[in-house]
Amino acid sequence: MSEPLAIFGGTFDPVHFGHLRLAEESIAHLGLGGVRWLPAGNPPHRGVPQVTGEQRLAMVRLATAGNLRFTVDAAEVEASAPSYTVHTLERLRCELGGVRPLVLLVGADAFAGLAGWHRWRDILELAHIAVSHRPGFPVEAASLPAELAAVFQQRRLADASGLCSAPGGGIVTFAMTQLAISATQIRKLLANGLSARYLLPDAVLDYIRAHSLYRNP
Numbered sequence: 001m002s003e004p005l006a007i008f009g010g011t012f013d014p015v016h017f018g019h020l021r022l023a024e025e026s027i028a029h030l031g032l033g034g035v036r037w038l039p040a041g042n043p044p045h046r047g048v049p050q051v052t053g054e055q056r057l058a059m060v061r062l063a064t065a066g067n068l069r070f071t072v073d074a075a076e077v078e079a080s081a082p083s084y085t086v087h088t089l090e091r092l093r094c095e096l097g098g099v100r101p102l103v104l105l106v107g108a109d110a111f112a113g114l115a116g117w118h119r120w121r122d123i124l125e126l127a128h129i130a131v132s133h134r135p136g137f138p139v140e141a142a143s144l145p146a147e148l149a150a151v152f153q154q155r156r157l158a159d160a161s162g163l164c165s166a167p168g169g170g171i172v173t174f175a176m177t178q179l180a181i182s183a184t185q186i187r188k189l190l191a192n193g194l195s196a197r198y199l200l201p202d203a204v205l206d207y208i209r210a211h212s213l214y215r216n217p
Ligand code: ATP
Pocket: 009, 010, 011, 012, 013, 017, 018, 019, 022, 105, 106, 107, 108, 109, 110, 111, 132, 133, 134, 135, 179, 180, 181, 182, 183, 184, 185
């Protein structure tokens, strides 16, 4: 079986170093062949992003440029329908076949909300889930909603080596460098005319400036 491929979805409004370290560290922690970044087009679980999908996609491309293990998938941004993760995974299964392990990367906050996602149980039929630690969001069954806690306990893998032995179905957690950075914080700084430097790549900040994004409305 070939090395697992990770799928990293998000609004990336804008992409920042918390995202980049999550993706980078997951490669070694989980033994991945690569990470496919998937900016959400019209994310169904949250409010309308402040900038367009094309702009968020452009920022992800700038942030990930030069990393040979990273690829960027524009399909969700280009689609007119809402982006549901389960549909994306079905598309990837058609593209890649049923055998290669797929790993959906999520931060602990996103995982805690999984039971609200469209056809969330089917996601585990299509892929594994890897949950990274994030400051302020414990990854333990006791802090999850009951139905998700039960699945977490049943599906939890002792370590990442289990990701290679099946195409999907397992849940693994991993501890990444803890970075209390969020896109919300960056949008607030920028809206208040404050510096967001060193929270996200300079190339992304240059793009934000050049396109006058995240200014106070
Ligand atoms: P917002 O503040 O707008 O909600 P965000 O910073 O959480 O945005 P998203 O694009 O919503 O960023 O996140 C994409 C994925 O990255 C999610 O799975 C989220 O849990 C994870 N993530 C984001 N920031 C971090 C971080 N600092 N540490 C670990 N995981 C993170």
